[in-house]
Amino acid sequence: MKRGHRRIETQLAVIGTGIAGFAASIFALKRGLDVAQFGHSGAMAYTTGYLDLLGVHGQRIRQDPWAALDELRRDEPQHPMSKLSNPTIRTAFDGFTDALCDMGIGYTKAGEQNLSGLLPNGVAKPTLSVPKTMLPGIAAREAGARTLVLDFDGLQGFSAKAFEVNFAERWPALKSARLTFPDMENRQVFPEVLARSLENRATQEALAGLIRPLLNGAEYVGVPAILGMHAPDEIRARMEHAIGATLFEIPTIPPAVPGIRLRECFERAFPDMGVKLEPQLKVSNVEFGRSGATLFLHGPMEDLEIEASAVLLATGRFLSGGLKSDQHRLSEPLLDLPILQPDGRQEWFRHEYLDPRGHPINRLGIEVDSAFRPVMPDGDPVNERLFAAGAILAHQDWVRQRSGAGLAIATAYAATEAAAAMLA
Amino acid sequence: MPARTYEADVLIIGGGATGSGVMRDLALRGITCLLIDRKDLNAGASGGNHGLLHSGGRYATADAETAAECRREGDILKWLAPECIDDCGGLFVAVEGDDEEFAGAFPEHCRVAGIPCEPLTAAEAREREPDLPEAIMAAYAVPDATIDPFRIVLENVGHAQRLNDSAYLPHTEIEEFEISDGEIRKAVCRDRRSGERVEIRARQFVNASGAWAEKVARLAGCRDVSLLYSKGTLLISNTRVTNGVVNRLRLPDDGDILVPGGTVSLLGTSSVTVEDPDGIAPTIPEVDRILAEGAAMLPVLNETRFVRAFSGVRPLLKAAGSETDGRKANRGFALFDHEDQGLVNFATVAGGKFTTFRLMAEKMGDLIARRLGSAEPCRTAREPLPSGEALRWTEPGAAARDWFRRADPADMILCECEMVARSAVDTIIADAPGAEDHMSLKAIALRSRIGKGACQGAFCSMRVTSYLYDRGVYDSPDGLRLMRDFVKERYKGVRPVLWGAQMPQAELAEILHCGLAGMDLATDADGGDAK
Numbered sequence: 001m002k003r004g005h006r007r008i009e010t011q012l013a014v015i016g017t018g019i020a021g022f023a024a025s026i027f028a029l030k031r032g033l034d035v036a037q038f039g040h041s042g043a044m045a046y047t048t049g050y051l052d053l054l055g056v057h058g059q060r061i062r063q064d065p066w067a068a069l070d071e072l073r074r075d076e077p078q079h080p081m082s083k084l085s086n087p088t089i090r091t092a093f094d095g096f097t098d099a100l101c102d103m104g105i106g107y108t109k110a111g112e113q114n115l116s117g118l119l120p121n122g123v124a125k126p127t128l129s130v131p132k133t134m135l136p137g138i139a140a141r142e143a144g145a146r147t148l149v150l151d152f153d154g155l156q157g158f159s160a161k162a163f164e165v166n167f168a169e170r171w172p173a174l175k176s177a178r179l180t181f182p183d184m185e186n187r188q189v190f191p192e193v194l195a196r197s198l199e200n201r202a203t204q205e206a207l208a209g210l211i212r213p214l215l216n217g218a219e220y221v222g223v224p225a226i227l228g229m230h231a232p233d234e235i236r237a238r239m240e241h242a243i244g245a246t247l248f249e250i251p252t253i254p255p256a257v258p259g260i261r262l263r264e265c266f267e268r269a270f271p272d273m274g275v276k277l278e279p280q281l282k283v284s285n286v287e288f289g290r291s292g293a294t295l296f297l298h299g300p301m302e303d304l305e306i307e308a309s310a311v312l313l314a315t316g317r318f319l320s321g322g323l324k325s326d327q328h329r330l331s332e333p334l335l336d337l338p339i340l341q342p343d344g345r346q347e348w349f350r351h352e353y354l355d356p357r358g359h360p361i362n363r364l365g366i367e368v369d370s371a372f373r374p375v376m377p378d379g380d381p382v383n384e385r386l387f388a389a390g391a392i393l394a395h396q397d398w399v400r401q402r403s404g405a406g407l408a409i410a411t412a413y414a415a416t417e418a419a420a421a422m423l424a
Numbered sequence: 425m426p427a428r429t430y431e432a433d434v435l436i437i438g439g440g441a442t443g444s445g446v447m448r449d450l451a452l453r454g455i456t457c458l459l460i461d462r463k464d465l466n467a468g469a470s471g472g473n474h475g476l477l478h479s480g481g482r483y484a485t486a487d488a489e490t491a492a493e494c495r496r497e498g499d500i501l502k503w504l505a506p507e508c509i510d511d512c513g514g515l516f517v518a519v520e521g522d523d524e525e526f527a528g529a530f531p532e533h534c535r536v537a538g539i540p541c542e543p544l545t546a547a548e549a550r551e552r553e554p555d556l557p558e559a560i561m562a563a564y565a566v567p568d569a570t571i572d573p574f575r576i577v578l579e580n581v582g583h584a585q586r587l588n589d590s591a592y593l594p595h596t597e598i599e600e601f602e603i604s605d606g607e608i609r610k611a612v613c614r615d616r617r618s619g620e621r622v623e624i625r626a627r628q629f630v631n632a633s634g635a636w637a638e639k640v641a642r643l644a645g646c647r648d649v650s651l652l653y654s655k656g657t658l659l660i661s662n663t664r665v666t667n668g669v670v671n672r673l674r675l676p677d678d679g680d681i682l683v684p685g686g687t688v689s690l691l692g693t694s695s696v697t698v699e700d701p702d703g704i705a706p707t708i709p710e711v712d713r714i715l716a717e718g719a720a721m722l723p724v725l726n727e728t729r730f731v732r733a734f735s736g737v738r739p740l741l742k743a744a745g746s747e748t749d750g751r752k753a754n755r756g757f758a759l760f761d762h763e764d765q766g767l768v769n770f771a772t773v774a775g776g777k778f779t780t781f782r783l784m785a786e787k788m789g790d791l792i793a794r795r796l797g798s799a800e801p802c803r804t805a806r807e808p809l810p811s812g813e814a815l816r817w818t819e820p821g822a823a824a825r826d827w828f829r830r831a832d833p834a835d836m837i838l839c840e841c842e843m844v845a846r847s848a849v850d851t852i853i854a855d856a857p858g859a860e861d862h863m864s865l866k867a868i869a870l871r872s873r874i875g876k877g878a879c880q881g882a883f884c885s886m887r888v889t890s891y892l893y894d895r896g897v898y899d900s901p902d903g904l905r906l907m908r909d910f911v912k913e914r915y916k917g918v919r920p921v922l923w924g925a926q927m928p929q930a931e932l933a934e935i936l937h938c939g940l941a942g943m944d945l946a947t948d949a950d951g952g953d954a955k
């Protein structure tokens with residue numbers, strides 16, 4: 001069979017299907033731009049579902065992310081988020097969570113304070129917005145409410161017992177129990193499989209029926225994040241009703257349902273919204289011409305050529321393939337963008353894994369100007385039509401700073417605004 | 425706090441190849457031993473070596489006596505402990521630029537030491553090891569083999585425990601000896617986890633503490649043990665690179681030997697004299713040098729993915745010229761009866777090789793048995809080493825084979841890289857040496873392949889920890905602290921080989937350990953150490 005060949009024209013080509021890429025497409029659409037987005041499964045299927053903005057600054061957990069951002073601008077002027085004002089970041093964040101709610105995945109609106117998101121081991125993390133299915137757990141912990149946490153036979157890396165034991169001192173009314181998931185006896189079970197089977201009403205009822213007799217006065221019931229893939233809020237409401245207690249989800253180790261949910265929700269909604277989305281294709285080459293760029297993609301059946309007036313690079317870091325390294329140097333494989341870096345790998349990682357200062361390598365990446373255009377070492381933009389956003393940017397350490405989604409959303413917003421201004 | 429007390433015929437200090445060998449040797453003579461280690465089994469050189477069961481070829485040129493000793497001992501172990509050994513054979517290969525004279529004299533040196541040595545053409549050598557380069561000057565086949573150092577030490581201890589009341593105590597560090605009238609009355613130790621004082625009375629005291637033997641001898645006032653500490657670093661690849669052992673045929677230098685170990689390979693090793701056997705870790709320049717040297721012999725190593733590096737300290741006996749170059753030191757061993765130091769119930773065995781541990785244990789066993797008035801002869805040169813159910817999880821690939829054979833869908837895989845199932849962890853918790861004590865993630869990892877695969881503990885640390893909570897082995901935030909200690913320790917070996925394909929792994933590991941487990945922000949109250 002002859003290989004197909006397809007040409008697409010678009011104003012903005014977004015490379016990357018992580019949070020930064022999806023956020024960029026959302027913002028570009030709002031600006032009325034014609035958007036095409038490309039990527040392949042990356043880090044997003046791994047996220048907890050929490051949207052962090054800035055949970056740690058100065059090696060301390062921060063309750064108020066907005067005040068912490070003010071300090072960040074002072075202490076780390078090169079940080080990508082330091083280029084943006086709090087109102088801009090808030091606009092971006094709200095724009096993203098509103099879009100998620102519109103697409104059917106309920107998220108809480110960013111407040112003034114961080115929330116204490118629960119984690120699988122019975123620890124908590126500072127985050128700004130959480131899936132609505134996870135909010136009651138945070139409230140239950142704060143109130144020390146009578147709560148039952150459940151896990152399932154054959155589900156790895158999630159121990160309700162560990163959750164109970166590690167929270168015990170400050171949350172004595174927390175109890176744990178183990179269930180066999182309906183029709184999943186004697187085997188290893190994966191969160192994704194459980195979530196898909198809970199799309200089925202009969203399974204919801206069967207599970208609720210197993211939970212009810214265990215309640216023993218509990219007001220809240222926590223389960224690993226498995227409450228369906230497409231309409232978790234509805235499933236949660238229905239099961240709550242059947243159980244007679246407030247139900248909440250707790251993130252699991254990856255691959256985790258909340259990230260897959262986001263991905264599937266974008267993939268479902270975007271085509272109707274007008275984004276030309278190719279969620280399983282890598283861009284293999286980009287060539288810049290005078291009036292735009294040509295992107296080359298090679299699908300299993302056809303070759304794609306995209307003519308774009310502007311390009312937004314949101315390809316993430318090593319895990320997603322946005323950065324690479326050999327024994328001595330880091331590189332950006334798609335465009336070979338310059339990376340300011342020390343000589344040799346001696347200084348990439350600190351000697352202590354958990355050094356509170358974080359590893360220098362995590363702050364290496366793509367340098368951008370105030371319009372989020374990658375720059376040459378002399379500070380000039382690599383190309384007027386090229387923008388970058390998300391984890392690939394230099395001078396941030398989103399893992400340690402607890403700012404993954406916030407960084408991706410805020411910089412995607414700023415980069416899209418700059419691209420729109422250039423295209424206008 | 426009152427001290428815990430123990431009594432045994434013999435206290436053995438040091439849970440490496442030598443100490444565990446002495447334990448089994450004495451138990452076979454009906455003598456009851458208590459083995460202690462300040463950390464855990466194989467915490468020293470026995471857990472930080474190449475795993476090469478030397479044919480003797482490596483020493484044939486410089487030290488015929490050690491070479492012959494290796495050959496004899498290698499044959500005995502292949503015969504009596506086949507479960508722990510992969511008799512894969514080995515090659516000595518000289519490549520372009522290597523010393524022709526040295527290479528040419530090799531067969532004669534082997535003959536003198538009694539080591540079978542078969543000359544091969546370049547084509548024959550490449551047939552055995554297709555990754556060898558075209559430009560081979562000389563190649564010889566020798567009966568090198570590999571030994572699983574974890575398995576054999578666990579088996580030694582396991583067998584001794586089954587033979588009589590011999591027992592093993594981890595995390596017990598000797599701090600002081602109480603001596604009167606030319607005899608040690610008791611050993612005063614510290615439980616390194618609880619801080620408890622532990623007192624051990626015995627009739628005989630054996631110092632088998634490897635690179636620490638000089639320090640331990642000094643605790644008993646003996647000044648006759650004098651060691652040189654030679655640090656060696658090794659790189660572990662993600663897959664097995666060669667079929668058998670490949671040695672560079674030249675004077676020993678960095679990056680000379682590639683040794684398979686089940687499904688992985690180990691490349692090494694450097695030799696750097698250090699002041700202190702404690703606190704060593706592999707460095708980036710060492711790793712780069714070993715790799716560059718190794719790639720001259722096997723260019724494929726430039727494309728090989730390495731998952732970890734580690735270092736060990738060779739306990740070498742001081743000899744002329746050895747102060748500056750550890751490779752010149754004597755690879756033989758010595759037995760110190762310390763009688764000229766005024767003690768009649770203390771002895772030290774030091775130096776040697778992993779390959780010769782049995783012989784070292786035999787000599788020590790003979791001395792101790794004689795002192796205790798036992799006429800029982802050594803039996804370790806004749807008695808096969810039985811293998812214990814709980815002890816077969818250390819070999820790369822073994823857990824996977826077992827899991828596929830049993831095909832039990834309910835037996836969950838906790839470590840996906842190395843296919844370690846719950847059932848394996850269950851047997852370790854139930855029966856492996858040290859199980860009487862508290863089993864932690866680290867202790868289980870030592871007795872299996874957990875944390876040793878490509879992900880280097882990113883996922884399995886969390887899965888196993890969850891499982892240990894489920895089983896009630898952990899019942900407090902301590903379990904989180906132990907997980908944290910484990911990944912911090914693992915990282916030391918991971919850091920020097922972080923590039924290429926390991927970078928995404930490292931990134932994911934940090935996201936999980938910090939983002940999902942909050943290890944970077946943990947305080948004492950929630951399972952970390954306070955800042």
Ligand SMILES: Cc1cc2nc3c(=O)[nH]c(=O)nc-3n(C[C@H](O)[C@H](O)[C@H](O)COP(=O)(O)OP(=O)(O)OC[C@H]3O[C@@H](n4cnc5c(N)ncnc54)[C@H](O)[C@@H]3O)c2cc1C
Binds near residue numbers: 043408935939
């Ligand atoms: C385990 C885990 C847990 C997390 N938990 C949280 C959390 O609790 N809270 C939080 O706020 N954030 C969390 N995050 C972070 C978050 O999901 C994002 O990783 C982060 O925000 C960075 O987003 P990004 O879009 O810049 O990059 P990524 O998410 O890394 O996305 C990059 C994308 O680019 C694509 N790509 C790369 N090269 C090409 C190419 N040549 N052509 C086409 N596409 C390409 C990749 O396939 C991928 O889709 C977590 C991440 C992980 C991995």
Ligand SMILES: Cc1cc2nc3c(=O)[nH]c(=O)nc-3n(C[C@H](O)[C@H](O)[C@H](O)COP(=O)(O)OP(=O)(O)OC[C@H]3O[C@@H](n4cnc5c(N)ncnc54)[C@H](O)[C@@H]3O)c2cc1C
Binds near residue numbers: 440478692
């Ligand atoms: C890099 C390297 C590669 C090597 N490769 C090979 C090889 O391929 N083949 C080979 O045959 N040999 C090899 N060797 C040599 C071999 O590993 C050692 O000779 C052998 O393991 C020594 O065993 P041991 O039991 O005497 O000492 P160790 O294994 O060091 O045991 C000593 C134990 O004593 C304990 N201890 C120390 N102080 C105290 C105390 N105060 N109280 C209680 N316990 C204490 C330690 O924790 C340690 O576990 C290699 C060595 C190195 C370093």
